[in-house]
Amino acid sequence: MQVEDAAHKTVHNPKHGGSTAIAARMGMSNTVLNSKVNPNCDTHHLRLDEAVTIMEFTNDHSMMHAMAQRLGGIYCKQSYEAITQESLLMTAVSTSACQGDVMNEMQAALEDGRIDTHELLSLQDKIQAAMSRLQALSNAVQKQHTKDNPHLQGMK
Secondary structure, three states, rough: HHHHHHHHHHOOOHHHHHHHHHHHHHHHHHHHHHHHHOOOOEEEEHHHHHHHHHHHHHHOOHHHHHHHHHOOOOOOOOOOOOOHHHHHHHHHHHHHHHHHHHHHHHHHHHOOOOOHHHHHHHHHHHHHHHHHHHHHHHHHHHHHHHHHHHHOOOOO
């Protein structure tokens, strides 16, 4: 998904109250916000601080995912909860489930022998989710290692 499309989709998502509610929280008019997230508008542009504010208000990080994907990377929200054996196992299981989602999506996309635009976007979303879960698993394993080996802290 393009960054501009992600911004438009986030602001106009009724789950977040739509553009009217977000604009009010940001102290700007609905018309201005709509223009800033309209990919076809050349006169208004969303500033970086405004994009961050929108993501904070909505807890929707689609714009960040789109930026990371465009730059060849991934965005993974850090979890600061305590790591337990159960949460580590659940993170590993959810990672495996995401990989299954990717394979199911790939199989469906290739049934007709080609990948259309809709299938590409859906596959990219599933792959992004799987990479984020893998990064979350890596972070959880690192936290568990740090917890289990306090004597190694500070050593590199």
